[in-house]
Each structure stands twice: as C-alpha cells, then as structure tokens.
Amino acid sequence: xSAQPKKQKKRIEEIxxxxxxxxxxxIFIKDGLKGLTTTRICQEAGMSQGILTYYFKDKDEVxxxxxxxxxRILMDDVVVRLRGAASRWDRIIAVIDGxxxxxxxxxxxxxxxxxxxxxxxHNERYARLQRLFYRxxxxxxASALLPAVERAAIDSFVLGFAAMLDxxxxxxxxxxxxISLSQGKQLLTRYTExxxxxxxxxxxxxxxxxx
Amino acid sequence: xSAQPKKQKKRIEEIxxxxxxxxxxxIFIKDGLKGLTTTRICQEAGMSQGILTYYFKDKDEVxxxxxxxxxRILMDDVVVRLRGAASRWDRIIAVIDGxxxxxxxxxxxxxxxxxxxxxxxHNERYARLQRLFYRxxxxxxASALLPAVERAAIDSFVLGFAAMLDxxxxxxxxxxxxISLSQGKQLLTRYTExxxxxxxxxxxxxxxxxx
DNA sequence: AGATTTTTTGTACGCTCTAACAAATTTTTA
DNA sequence: TAAAAATTTGTTAGAGCGTACAAAAAATCT
Numbered sequence: 001x002s003a004q005p006k007k008q009k010k011r012i013e014e015i016x017x018x019x020x021x022x023x024x025x026x027i028f029i030k031d032g033l034k035g036l037t038t039t040r041i042c043q044e045a046g047m048s049q050g051i052l053t054y055y056f057k058d059k060d061e062v063x064x065x066x067x068x069x070x071x072r073i074l075m076d077d078v079v080v081r082l083r084g085a086a087s088r089w090d091r092i093i094a095v096i097d098g099x100x101x102x103x104x105x106x107x108x109x110x111x112x113x114x115x116x117x118x119x120x121x122h123n124e125r126y127a128r129l130q131r132l133f134y135r136x137x138x139x140x141x142a143s144a145l146l147p148a149v150e151r152a153a154i155d156s157f158v159l160g161f162a163a164m165l166d167x168x169x170x171x172x173x174x175x176x177x178x179i180s181l182s183q184g185k186q187l188l189t190r191y192t193e194x195x196x197x198x199x200x201x202x203x204x205x206x207x208x209x210x211x
Numbered sequence: 212x213s214a215q216p217k218k219q220k221k222r223i224e225e226i227x228x229x230x231x232x233x234x235x236x237x238i239f240i241k242d243g244l245k246g247l248t249t250t251r252i253c254q255e256a257g258m259s260q261g262i263l264t265y266y267f268k269d270k271d272e273v274x275x276x277x278x279x280x281x282x283r284i285l286m287d288d289v290v291v292r293l294r295g296a297a298s299r300w301d302r303i304i305a306v307i308d309g310x311x312x313x314x315x316x317x318x319x320x321x322x323x324x325x326x327x328x329x330x331x332x333h334n335e336r337y338a339r340l341q342r343l344f345y346r347x348x349x350x351x352x353a354s355a356l357l358p359a360v361e362r363a364a365i366d367s368f369v370l371g372f373a374a375m376l377d378x379x380x381x382x383x384x385x386x387x388x389x390i391s392l393s394q395g396k397q398l399l400t401r402y403t404e405x406x407x408x409x410x411x412x413x414x415x416x417x418x419x420x421x422x
Numbered sequence: 423a424g425a426t427t428t429t430t431t432g433t434a435c436g437c438t439c440t441a442a443c444a445a446a447t448t449t450t451t452a
Numbered sequence: 453t454a455a456a457a458a459t460t461t462g463t464t465a466g467a468g469c470g471t472a473c474a475a476a477a478a479a480t481c482t
Contacts, residue, residue, distance in 0.1 A: 012457090032332060038441060039440075052442095117329070120385075121326070164374055166378040174342070183367070187370065248468060250468075261434090
C-alpha cells in the first residue's frame with residue numbers, strides 16, 4: 001500500500017465526517033438537539049442512514065463534534081475581535097460583541113443552545129464542554145482586567161457577566177421581539193460599567209493590551 | 212341521579228389528578244422533563260400505567276399541570292414575602308429572596324427548569340406559561356417601582372433583572388459549587404442597586420407600600 | 423336483598439420512532 | 453480483474469405513547 005491511497009482514504013473519511021457534522025449543525029440550529037436523529041442527519045447530508053455509524057462510533061460522537069463545531073463558529077468571532085482591540089476596555093467590548101454576532105442572535109440559535117444546556121445536565125461530555133466554555137470566557141475577561149482588578153473581584157464579576165450573557169440568550173429564545181441585539185449588548189455593557197465602576201473603566205480605556 | 216354520588220366522583224377525580232401531578236413533579240425535580248414517561252409517573256404515584264389517560268387527556272396535560280404546580284410552589288414563596296414587605300425596596304428584596312428559596316436552590320431543580328425552557332421552544336402551551344411567568348415578575352417589580360421610576364426604564368430594568376435571575380439559575384444547574392445562594396442574591400441585589408442608582412434606591416427604602 | 427348498570431381500576435397490545443448492526447451492493451484501487 | 457474500500461439497504465431490539473379491553477368495585481334500581 002503506497003502513501004497515495006492511504007492519504008486519499010484519510011481525506012474522504014475526513015470529508016464525510018465534516019459533512020455529517022455540518023449537516024447535524026444545520027439541524028441543531030433549526031430544531032435543537034431534539035431534532036437530531038441519525039436518519040435526519042444522514043438525510044440532511046444527502047447520504048443513507050447507515051453511513052453514520054460507519055464514520056462515527058455512535059450518534060453521541062457526532063453530536064459532541066457538532067457542538068464543538070458550533071462553538072468554534074461563535075468563538076472565532078470573539079478571537080478576531082480580540083485581535084483588533086487596542087485598549088483593555090476594547091477587549092471587553094470585543095467579548096461582548098463577539099458573544100452577540102449580528103447574523104446569529106436569533107430565536108432558533110438561542111433555543112438550540114438552551115437544549116444543549118438542558119442535555120448537559122445528564123451528559124458528562126457536554127458538561128465538560130460547558131465548563132471549558134466558561135473557562136474561556138473567564139480567561140478572556142481576566143486577561144483584560146487582571147492588572148487593574150484583583151482576582152476575587154474578577155471571579156465575582158465574571159460570574160455575573162456569564163449569568164447576564166446566558167440570561168439574555170435565554171430570553172432571545174422566547175421570541176425575537178422580546179430583546180434586541182442592541183438591548184442585549186447594552187445590558188451587558190451597563191452591567192460591566194456598573195460592576196467595575198467609572199474609575200476602573202477609565203483606567204481600562206487608557207491601558208494598551210500589549211503585556 | 213342525586214347530587215351525592217356526583218360530588219363523590221368529582222372529589223376522587225381531583226385527588227387522583229393531584230396525586231399524579233405531584234408524582235410527576237417529584238420526577239421532574241429529580242430528572243427533568245426527560246425522565247417523565249407515562250409509565251414512570253404512574254409508578255411513582257403507586258398506580259398502574261393506564262390510569263394516566265383516564266384522568267388526563269394525554270401526557271402533555273399532566274406535564275402542563277405539573278409545571279403550573281411547580282411554579283406555584285415557587286410563587287407562593289414570593290407572595291408571602293411580598294405581604295411582609297414594609298417599604299418598596301423591601302418588595303424588591305422579597306422578589307429576589309423569593310426567587311432563591313433556601314430549600315430549592317440546587318442543581319436538580321435548576322436543571323429541571325432548564326429542561327422546561329428547552330421544551331418551551333417547541334411547545335406553545337409551555338411558551339405561554341413562560342410568558343405568564345415573565346409578566347408576573349414584571350408586575351411584581353413594577354408595583355414596587357412605578358411611582359419612582361418611569362415605565363420605559365422599568366421595562367429595561369426588568370429585562371436585565373430577569374436575564375440575571377435566569378442566568379444565575381442556569382449556572383446553578385452546572386454545579387452546586389459554581390455559585391452559592393448568597394452569591395446569587397448578591398449579584399441580583401447589586402444589579403438592582405447599580406441599575407436604579409443610589410438616589411432612587413434611597414427613595415424606595417423610605418416609601419411605604421400602601422397605595 | 424339481589425340484579426343491573428355505571429364507574430373505576432388494571433392490563434395488554436399495537437403503533438411509531440430510533441439507534442445500532444449486519445449483510446449486500448456498488449465503487450474505487452491496485 | 454481481483455481485492456479493498458465505501459456506501460446502501462434491510463433487520464433487530466428497545467422505548468414510549470396511546471388505546472382497547474378486561475376485571476373489579478361501587479352505585480342504582482326493582
């Protein structure tokens with residue numbers, strides 16, 4: 001067996017896996033975890049049912065990869081914005097804006113993630129992802145605050161920040177009309193300003209990011 | 212047909228319905244909506260399977276009544292505290308304390324409600340309940356604020372309040388260790404103080420509730 | 423009271439959906 | 453063209469809901 005076919009095989013396998021993950025993602029956004037059956041995933045991907053367990057151990061593995069995929073889409077947004085941030089305050093705004101992507105802040109996406117949260121209560125793998133997401137948020141915010149705010153205060157601040165963020169998405173799940181993108185951002189920005197106080201906010205605005 | 216037997220029938224029917232609803236509630240708190248199968252509900256109630264559709268139209272009706280029952284348990288707490296509130300500020304504290312009942316602020320209960328939120332995305336009856344819950348919260352807070360704060364400001368405040376409240380419960384669903392009861396109350400109290408400002412808070416503290 | 427009817431309770435079956443697997447078929451590779 | 457890989461089709465086993473029906477109990481009637 002030469003290297004060529006082996007590579008080819010690997011390539012096709014990778015392609016199929018990605019196609020299935022993306023198909024699962026589309027269904028996830030449309031109907032949440034509830035709509036995700038093996039049959040529907042394969043159908044959405046334009047393949048026959050049995051193919052799923054050929055490329056994945058089981059359905060759970062697809063869903064797990066799909067959630068990582070879905071999160072990466074959101075996180076890439078944050079990463080790009082963080083790069084463009086000049087001041088430490090801009091970094092916080094980058095986190096806020098990144099967590100409210102124009103094109104994705106809508107009912108279906110919100111509900112999809114809520115269904116993920118609900119599932120995480122019974123699924124340890126999902127729960128671990130959830131913890132990872134939280135640590136990332138904490139780390140992103142801490143990196144903007146750390147020299148100006150002490151650790152304990154940061155922990156408490158992030159706790160409230162995350163709660164407000166999740167709560168806003170939760171409400172968006174009710175209806176697109178209940179809360180708008182700008183209202184969401186405003187609530188989080190105000191929370192941040194109020195929690196930190198004007199003195200620290202002013203300091204953050206004048207502090208460059210380079211360590 | 213005399214009135215006596217007819218009355219008797221009504222009574223037994225009501226008893227059985229309540230027994231089933233309470234059984235469903237116990238399972239709901241333990242395992243969320245996911246754990247609620249007809250078989251398990253009847254088993255928990257100490258009855259046989261088929262009984263459920265004799266007293267209810269279908270499973271959905273039991274679940275619907277169960278959610279109302281579950282919400283009433285939480286709301287009674289709020290109502291009692293509201294009665295005991297002397298100042299308008301005390302009414303806000305009553306809403307906060309009532310939404311964090313000592314005995315029920317734990318992982319399982321939180322996750323049960325999250326599973327309800329997830330379901331509401333696809334179930335119009337649940338969605339209507341959700342809206343009702345939100346209106347109640349809005350009304351409770353507005354009745355404490357209305358003379359001192361204008362309508363538009365109240366709407367925005369309640370939006371953030373609800374988001375923070377839901378977000379805190381959501382985090383409690385992750386783990387009992389992530390956030391404590393007192394931390395939760397503190398976050399909401401601080402949010403309220405910061406949003407309204409010390410001037411208004413002071414006014415509310417000195418305003419009696421009697422209209 | 424004894425028979426008859428109604429109400430209540432318990433059981434069993436059928437239908438649908440789903441995940442996972444196995445066998446058969448097609449396609450690709452050597 | 454033979455072997456290997458990729459894909460499809462069909463099967464199996466299990467869970468859950470709802471319904472139909474059987475059994476038991478209670479109420480009513482004569």
